[in-house]
Amino acid sequence: MKSSGGMQSFFSFMTKHHHFIEDMFRLGLKSEWIISESELYNLMRSHEKDPEYNKKFIMERLIEFGVLSEFQGDSYEVQPQFSNFLKWLLRERKMYDHGYLVSSIEKMQRSQNSIEDNHNPKPDKRQLSKITIRDDLKQIIDAMNDLSLFVKTNRDSIILATKTVSDDDKYESKLTRYLEVKRLYDEYVEPSKKMVQQPFADTCDSIIRTLEETEIIFVEDEYIANLANIIRTKMISLRQLVATAHHDMWNDLTIALKELSTFVELHRGALLGQKIILQKGAKGLNEIIEKDLRIVSFNPRNLFTDLGLEVYLSNLADAEYTIPEFQIPETNDNPDQPIQTHLIETDLIASESIDDLLQYIISENSTNSLEQCFIAAIEIAEKHRNKTSLSNNKSLYKIEDVSLNFNSIKWEAEV
């Protein structure tokens, strides 16, 4: 860069014409940094919507700033210092956002419109129309090449990013990678997928129809026919590329995102759990424990005891087994007073042995229900396991209309 322009002037110029500069850079990439004068002017033409756009002025400034130098009379060379700087700049960005993709599609549409505008030339303008159409067809090919480059670059960059392993295994590195993958997904894949696929497919279909009409109108022009064939062939592969590239990117990113988000969510969950404890105390966890973490741990009563299981197993082994006539409720909601088992225990300890504990309790508590007697028998049996044993013989117990078929429990004080 020559000092005459000054840094401020240089950056001001670059800011104003950055779209053109980037297009020129891509053109240079494809042509070993040698760009013909006509190519440069064509490029400017696509940016000359601004009425103040002055091609001559731009060329002079590019040379003055040392961006371009004349090469063999009719061409220009992009200076290595500048191309290297831009390479670095664009490599930093790595990706082409959907604006690039859309601008390529719009370029294809603009050229298509121009072709259609030349479909009905006056006889004396027919040759001029053919030349314009040839140029427009080339513009379509260029736009398709650009689109292909953007899509391939994005696909490769994203797949590389998703497969890149963090520098270390630390949480911060994983979190950084997660944020980067998520950014790529949010900024490139999702919007590009939405914006490119349908508009691109519609544009392709529309261009194919225009090409067919053009070939019929200018049937004598082999050059147009050849260009149209090139476009058709390229379009098939480009459509395939766009579809598969987005599928590949989406696939890789969603897999990476899922893997990393699992990691991040777990960390978040652990912190949230701690926050609940700090803010609401240990009881703050009760709601989620009740819902999702019902780990049993309790003092057994009634049906939930080992004896309850033993009786059930014993009954299972018995082919004659029938379902008991009544169900023992998990909680005792009988309004009657429960049997005072400690009083029975005192009597039992004093006695030597009782063959049928339940029958004994029934006889001693005749005003209580069978259900209450049963619960009392089980409670005593659980409490004095070394003094009780479950026999294999079943007995039928009955109080009023309620009956129960149950293995008898033997009490032996000296056991």
Place this chain on the structure above:
Amino acid sequence: MMIEKELTKISKEIFSSMRAGKHYSASDGELYFLIEKYESELSEIFSAVGFELIINTLGFAYLDGHSDNLVNKKTIQKEAAFYFVFVQWLLEDGKNPSQCIKEQHIYSLNTLPHLSTGSNMDIMKAVEITNDTDLNSMLKGLSKRGFINLKSDSFNLLAPSLRYIDLCYKIVSLERGEEE
């Protein structure tokens, strides 16, 4: 249901401990594989005495408590606090807890983070774990119930620990639900 001697033996052997919250996994050897083998029969038996047998596809079995009075929430609160701090510590060290379970990573009791920083101590204090004795007592409980394999100065996580890890995910989805 025809009852086999082997099934009767397993039922009696595992019922007391499962009722007290024991989780069986591959680390319990043949017993766990027998639970898997007799899943439907055991489910029926335990259901008859008031429990639901759950065999998690991640490789562990336990009894589910239907009603509140079967669940000791205080114990679970302590253990949840232990796992919240431990999971954060593992993740920040670049470890995947699920992978640690699978690979049976061993952790020294001396290096645990629970009572080493002020913020962790505040969390543990909220669940009444204030010193090494309390912490060891809680770890013994976890070991007894099959969540960890505790040795004299170290332990490793067992498959049932995934229940507490899953709790972290559930808290996130609960919070997300509240936000929505």
